[in-house]
Amino acid sequence: MTDKAPLRARLRAARDAAAGGRQPIVDEAFVLRLRPGMVVAAYLPTPGEADPAAFIDAARTMGCTLALPFVVDRPTPLRFLHWQGQLVAGPFGLRQPPAAAPELVPEIILTPLVGFDRRGNRLGQGAGHYDRAFAQHPSAWRVGIALGVQEVPALTPDPWDVPLHAIATESEWILP
Ligand SMILES: Nc1nc2c(c(=O)[nH]1)N(C=O)[C@@H](CNc1ccc(C(=O)N[C@@H](CCC(=O)O)C(=O)O)cc1)CN2
Numbered sequence: 001m002t003d004k005a006p007l008r009a010r011l012r013a014a015r016d017a018a019a020g021g022r023q024p025i026v027d028e029a030f031v032l033r034l035r036p037g038m039v040v041a042a043y044l045p046t047p048g049e050a051d052p053a054a055f056i057d058a059a060r061t062m063g064c065t066l067a068l069p070f071v072v073d074r075p076t077p078l079r080f081l082h083w084q085g086q087l088v089a090g091p092f093g094l095r096q097p098p099a100a101a102p103e104l105v106p107e108i109i110l111t112p113l114v115g116f117d118r119r120g121n122r123l124g125q126g127a128g129h130y131d132r133a134f135a136q137h138p139s140a141w142r143v144g145i146a147l148g149v150q151e152v153p154a155l156t157p158d159p160w161d162v163p164l165h166a167i168a169t170e171s172e173w174i175l176p
């Protein structure tokens with residue numbers, strides 16, 4: 001588990017070097033899933049992270065309900081709260097809905113990646129936030145969002161890892 005740290009550092013550096021370029025694109029397969037009222041959990045990228053803006057726009061256009069992750073602290077599972085406009089400062093420079101915003105059950109989870117492989121294995125921030133969210137919402141469609149430079153040949157999944165259903169980069173839509 002600790003050997004993931006150097007890989008994370010390398011992939012964050014590669015990601016940051018590629019930031020400011022083309023961003024992940026929406027595939028028709030994504031749009032075809034969307035329904036009015038469907039709950040789509042997005043995220044607001046921190047500097048360097050791949051930007052899910054195109055996915056957020058597509059979900060809004062389709063009349064989906066948007067949610068954002070709400071972080072309390074490392075041991076507490078993420079909550080997905082209704083994104084209605086007003087946001088407040090959270091940990092790590094994140095902007096998130098106020099704690100009192102309604103909690104929603106996500107049907108699609110747009111997931112920021114630190115790294116990925118073509119089999120749908122994922123490397124995240126290491127706090128286990130998305131691992132636990134996936135365990136809590138097993139029927140949600142898990143879409144990873146990343147830049148192509150964040151791909152690695154193979155990640156060895158841990159027992160708790162739940163693979164992604166799809167990965168979007170600036171150049172392709174990967175269906176493992
Ligand atoms: N945009 C965004 N929102 C998100 C996440 C994310 O990765 N990206 N999360 C995903 O879980 C959750 C928040 N968890 C996070 C965990 C760590 C870091 C972070 O900034 N890590 C530092 C290293 C921290 C350290 O170990 O000192 C870094 O990336 O440099 C950010 C968010 C929910 N919201």
Ligand SMILES: Nc1ncnc2c1ncn2[C@@H]1O[C@H](COP(=O)(O)OP(=O)(O)OP(=O)(O)O)[C@@H](O)[C@H]1O
Pocket residue numbers: 001004122123124125126127128129130131132135158160161
């Ligand atoms: N379902 C779960 N319930 C409780 N703890 C979990 C669960 N899944 C993972 N964890 C814990 O969370 C940590 C996840 O570490 P890991 O390095 O796999 O994170 P990651 O998948 O890269 O990142 P993240 O999930 O934060 O995006 C581990 O310590 C693991 O024990």
